[in-house]
Amino acid sequence: MKMIFNFLLRVFRFIIFVFYYLKELIVSSLYVAWDIITPKDLMKPGIVEVPVDLKSETAIIAFANLISMTPGSLTMDMSPDKKKIYIHAMYLHDKQKFIDKMKNELEHKIRQIFD
Amino acid sequence: MESIILQIAARHMRPLLIGLSLIVLYRGHNEPGGGFIGGLMFGAAYILYAMAFGVDRTQKSIFFNPINLTAVGLFIALISGMPALLLGDSFMTGEWYTFFQGTLMELKLGTPLLFDVGVYLTVAGMLMLVMFSLMEE
Amino acid sequence: MEFAASPVLTYAIYFSFFALTISLFMGLYRLLTGPTLPDRIVVMDLVASVSIGLIINYIMATGQTVFLNVAVAIALLVFMGNIAFAKYLIRRIEK
Amino acid sequence: MSTGLFLLVLLLVAAIAPFARKYLGNYAGWVYAIWPFTGFLYYLSLLPAVNEGLIITESFEWMPALGIEFSFYVDGFSMLFSLLVLGIGTFILVYAGYYMRPYPMKGRFLGYLLLFMTAMQGIVVSGNLITMFVFWELTSVSSYLLIGYWHEKPEARASALQALLITGFGGLALLGGFVLLAIPYGTYDLAYILSEPDIIKDSNLYLPALILILLGAFTKSAQFPFHFWLPGAMTAPSPVSAYLHSATMVKAGVFVLARFNPVLGGTEVWTYTLTIVGVTTMFVGAWISITQVDLKKILAYTTVSALGTLVLLIGTGTEYAINAAIIFLLVHALYKGTLFMMAGNIEKKTGTRDIRELGGLFKYMPFAAVVMIMALVSMAGVPPMLGFLGKELIYEASAAAPKAFWIILPLGFMTNVIMVFLSLRLAIDIFWGKEPKYGKIPAEPSLPLILGPFFLVLVSFVLGLFPSTMANPLTSKAITAISPLHDAMVLKLWHGFNLVLALSAFTLLSGYLMFRFRHTLLLSVDKVNIRYFRKEFTRYFFSMIDNFLVFTKLKTKTLQHGYHRFYLMTLFIFASILVWVMIWRADPIMLELNFSDMPLNLIAVVILIIAATLSAVVSSSRIIALISMGVIGFGITIIFIAYSGVDLAITMIMVETLLVILAMTVVYHLPTYKNFSSTGARMRDALVATLVGTFFMVLVLQAGTSSLETPISEYFKETSYSVAYGRNIVNVILVDYRALDTLGEITVISIAALGIYAMMKLGKK
């Protein structure tokens, strides 16, 4: 019974996740659109190392993909031990805030569904 | 140079591509697709795998020699022309048999389909061979 | 081309074709100017996306949904090309 | 016994000869001579019947569709030749069996000799032009093998090659001539052709056929300017020379001229050509022989002269001339066979053929000396040898020749003087002159070596003594066979005192005087020869061949230069020229320009493809080229979709992507790109590319603007679902309507796979 519940929960979260993903995608696309139209002063690009605490491969790839589909971030590489991910950020005003967003918002969601 | 992300993606994509290739093969007679496109997909699955993991590991992950796959394909294509001979028709005449006929769907199998299977295997085998020969380090 | 769609859609399709055509020319510009190899690979990616867009426009225009299969094929394969190029670039450095 | 069977057995003997030699040892010559001798006797026994007018014909079907049969035609002329070929051949075999004892590969040698005999005998009894040609070529081949007997010596190989090329050239001409000759007759049957001489003369093929046949005969019979191969051929062992010069090979040409005299002869072209060529050859041969010192070479040039005489006589074509030709043929065969065999004997016993190093041999080999001197007497045309009759007739013929040919008589006279001079010189210098130091003491040749020369001389003597009873039966039918309008004259030794006799006497006297003052004379002749004949024709021939080889090498270098892209360029240039010619010959294209069917997006796609193409072509980076390929793939896919090719688009994009990936993997094994070509080369290549590209463009326009018939695919559309149970018509075509194509296509794929597999497997080792 618990298994079924867990499964349903996951499915539910997955659906939520899909919408979240789409939202991120749309927002990020709009960001890009905005950036292209406006002057580039806003940008503060950089490449950041973010620790990863995901185990399953599905989770990892979902995470990496999600990062790429999120505004201003793009997965560039992952360490061979799957513990660190390198992200290209377009607006790196605050490095720690950026890492937190990745960890708390994205990784958390991924862990709920895939890990 | 390996990429862990690519490896994970390839591991997931391979069964997906193979499954899709089979579907494409089956419905090729009525929808876009067929043996050749299916075979290409099958080969593509392995090329992707080889790009992620290298040829050696790919080679270890399969249990058949691709040249035999090609030959089997050729043989099946050849065999598919034979039933017609047994039935008194000209070589390679399409012979059909309806297994199941309903209002929603029907299952009709015929020698042209078998022929397409042959095409599928041949192309798949060839692609794998090219990959093994060219992608070696 | 005879459009099988209603006026609204027809105009949308016209517009879409126009936008995609402009996109193609932009890709072309990048392809010819570069400057780096990865830039050009990005162009291939762009052309692939625009192709999918064009296919969808053709579907909308003619009602031939079979064209969608081509989009599937493009979506499936184009990234393999990108990966191959990327691997080549890296390999070149390693050598 | 039939002629065909006789030849077949002779051929078998030739085939067995090399192997049987081991078991027969030194008797091989005797044993092998049995069969030709049997044949000789057989034909001799037929002589009376033939003289009664019998013509033996036999025929075996061979290639009826082409009118080729193995057929034989033996009349008096064939008979005379058969007796010569087989009779002299018998002695030559016996002689060769002993002569060749110290040398290697005697078995093969005897086999070739027998083959040669078969070939010559075949020519003279052929009753079909093609049968005759078969044997004709066989003489060329077998003589090639014989002349090249000492094949490890370069000069032997060169002589053999020279002989084969000259006679081979003639053979080809002869074949052409025969084919032309046969066209108006509609048959290759000799008997029919001989019976209807007017058909060819009325045809416009007469002249080409004549020229070609004459070329064949002249080359074979060593006529000027093809004469030089014959002296070269004396590098062969003496038995070969003896046979070649007496009865076979060189006489084959004369045989053909005489044989076709009734058909081709009698016209002005014939008479003039043969007379001029004959008289030139006669004199040139004799003239060159004056200063020669090699015994065999002297004899060889006298043969050339004799052949010229024969051609001259046949060409003149009067009654006297034809009679003289036949008699002289017989005379020459007998004495020349003897002389060459004797030359071989002398060389064998003394180790040299240089007449300056010979002398005083009479006391060592008196019998041999007598035999040789008798032959020389015959050559000089002194009674009572048959040679005298021959010379008399030649003079008579010359005297009776038409006024236009006044040159014949003086030149014939001079030739005969030279013959007398040579006879005296050979006889006296060799047998009596100053004796050099011989390595070993010369001795009388053994029986088998002297038997042949002796018998031939004996025959000559007997025939000369009793011309009307002995010689006439041999020759009369031969004469009427080659010249049906004329009669055979009764031969007499004594003609009474007349102009001809006076000429003969004057000849002998002049010859003697020439011999008497030979030392001063030879010097001046040498001067002339050095100035005008310094280079022998042989050398001209070989320098011609060398030049030819240099030329072909040059040509090969310019054509087959090894540069792959120039091969391709030549290909493309010629292809464009040819296709453009066809386009130019066709109607102009009616092109309706309609801008309404040009959607903007497709124009963009086309521009994209063209731009990417240019980028791929021009770019010096391979990776950019490959990326451009990928872009082109997408572009083409869009075009396919725009014009309803669904499966096509899917396949296109997949194949394109996979190919780019594979090409990429190859690229990173290759070194970085280097640009090899100059701007000029690029411009040139671009021009070629434009030529090709534009013609394909025009072809597409041609195809696109014209549709002549309803395409067969309408049938596919109608039956695809109802009969072949498939909705995807393209797929149904692939797996059903045209499944055989697809079967072939996957075979291609499998073979490519196999190739890749093999490369991998073989590359690893």
Place this chain on the structure above:
Amino acid sequence: MIIEWIAAFFLVSGSLFMLVAAIGVVKLSDVYMRMHAITKAASLGAILMLAAVSLIYIEWLVWVEALMVVVFIIITAPVASHMIAKAAHITKMPKGPGYIMDELEEADNTFPEEEKQ
């Protein structure tokens, strides 16, 4: 009718996103930035346009296929861009102005020897 309007909207917005991606590819300063554009905007453009198709053609086959395209794009586009970005980085492609850090530069990303097998 309203569905057609929606579809038209999707179609137009989808192609606009593609146009944005194209402009981004032309205008943005370095390859990484351009990658951002192509990965996000072009993918979204394709997805929107597919939605338009799915709205107009109500057949389960069309839906399945459209969904397949979307799924493939979502799975593959980031992987591809990751590979290209990684390659660009390793080959030290010039970065645009204004970079404040590059932590990938310092990292050791070679695979341990035993894992290569």
Place this chain on the structure above:
Amino acid sequence: MILVLPIILPLLFMVVLIFTRRWLAFQQGFSIFASIMLTFVSFLILTDVQQNGILAIQPGSWDAPFGITLVADLFSAIMMITTSFVAVIIMIYSPGFIDKERQTAGYYPLVFGLLMGVNGAFITGDLFNMYVWYEVMLTSSFVLIALGGSAEQLRGSIKYVTINFVASIFFVSAIGILYGQVGTLNMADLAAKMRTWDEPMYVNSALMLFFIAFSIKSALVPFFFWLPASYHTPPMAITALFAGTLTKVGVYTLFRFYSLFVVFDQQFWMYFILTLAGLTMFIGVLMAASQFDIRKILSFHIISQVGYMVMGLGIFTVGGIAGAIYFTVHNMLSKTNTFLAGGLVYQRSGSYDLKYLGGLYKAKPFLALLFFIPALSLAGIPPLPGFFGKFFLIKGGFEAQQYFITAVAILTGLFTLFSMVKIWNEAYWKKEPEEVKEKGKVHPSALLATSLLAAAVILMGIFAGPVIDVCLQAGEQIVNPEMYINAVLKR
């Protein structure tokens, strides 16, 4: 139904041989058996055609012109028999000549792939299908010519592949253009339709493209370069197989197309073909004369002799065509035989270069004989088949009043003789040079194969009668394409 066998049997054999590629002995034995079987099948087809006229079947049961037609007339049957017979000989020859690595790396299945393509090209009645068989044949030859992979061989292969690929592209482009104009692929159908038109439209341009393609395949001047650039590179058994079969398929197709499709502007085509023929004969033989490598001499000869065959086509009378067919068959046998004999020389002396050869006549008379026979045949010496071929053509040429080209043919014969004698003088008669390469032994199976073929050459000359009869009948069928058209379209 027998008409599908020449295609599906080699395919079946190929599959079997791929699976058994490691069992060398089986491969060798089975290949001989299989090629004999193919010869037998071709023979059955020949007798069938002789008795019942042109055979045509529709695999897949779709009527002509919709489905693909397989059709055999006497010319196809003759070509198939000769090809399979040459294959038998090569299969006997190969175990003794080709190294084990190559043999187990797919040599035998590739040969059957080649045969499948060749047979397919001979019996298909469909334009595009012919392209497919051409590709089957060419791909096999691509692999075979590259099999082994020395630098020289690879270079030759790349040239071979490129130029033949270009030819194939011309071929298939022409098919595409033609289909666009007339909407059919069936050769008989197309020929029949062409005969109903009043004006030629544009078909002649496409036809020219076809002729260029086949001129490349049959190595006619000026499209011959690839042949001498590549034929000398693979092992002799493979070269011999190519020499015997490949260019002749091009010639076959030229005949077929000329007969069926040259309807308009015939005068132009005749002069075109005869010009190509004359140039090919002459230039080929000139280039052969200058060579010093046995394989190269013989390769250039192939070109020259293709000129003869095409000359018969240009004459286009029953006699000319029949002569060309006879010449082709003879050439396939004699040419292969000279190559094989050259291979024996190589086995014995370790070189193909005349400079390093010599003394074989004295030391190995039988080897000498084995070369002498086909060489004389090629040089056109009677009673070997080369003579009858040449005679037949000269006769045909003179009878058709094509004097100039016939004269060229006659003259070419002399140079052919010269280059054959050149080999003989150098390799066999000359004294063995001091610096000889290491000597080997002639393998008995190679010797056997060469002897068998030499015997066949002799027999073909002496018993030329029946062969010539068949050739004449075949010529009749070629000169009257209506017979072909009616047989295919069943009317």
Place this chain on the structure above:
Amino acid sequence: MLLLLAILVGVLYGAAVYLLLRRNIFKLILGLIFLGHATNMLIFVAGGLTSGRPAFLRGVQDETIGMSDPLPQALILTAIVIGLGVTAFALTLVYRFYKVTKTVDFDELSENE
């Protein structure tokens, strides 16, 4: 559109020819691929252009008039597959060629034949 596509075919053939005339063997491979493209386009264009009607039979009494011609498409498919096989083989060949000879310049290896 015919004219435009005909020009495209011409350009593709021209490019292929130009590439085949290069000395670098890699360009040779590109040339082969281009030749394939050019031919495919040629057959496609010559076979007749029909937009928006792929050769699929949906209903039983489908209208076939105005449907694109499936046969050239099938021919091109076969040609593509064959081209794939040949090109794949050519690629391995070039690869082996480089491994054995260590050069990509074709001229460097052209000895006189």
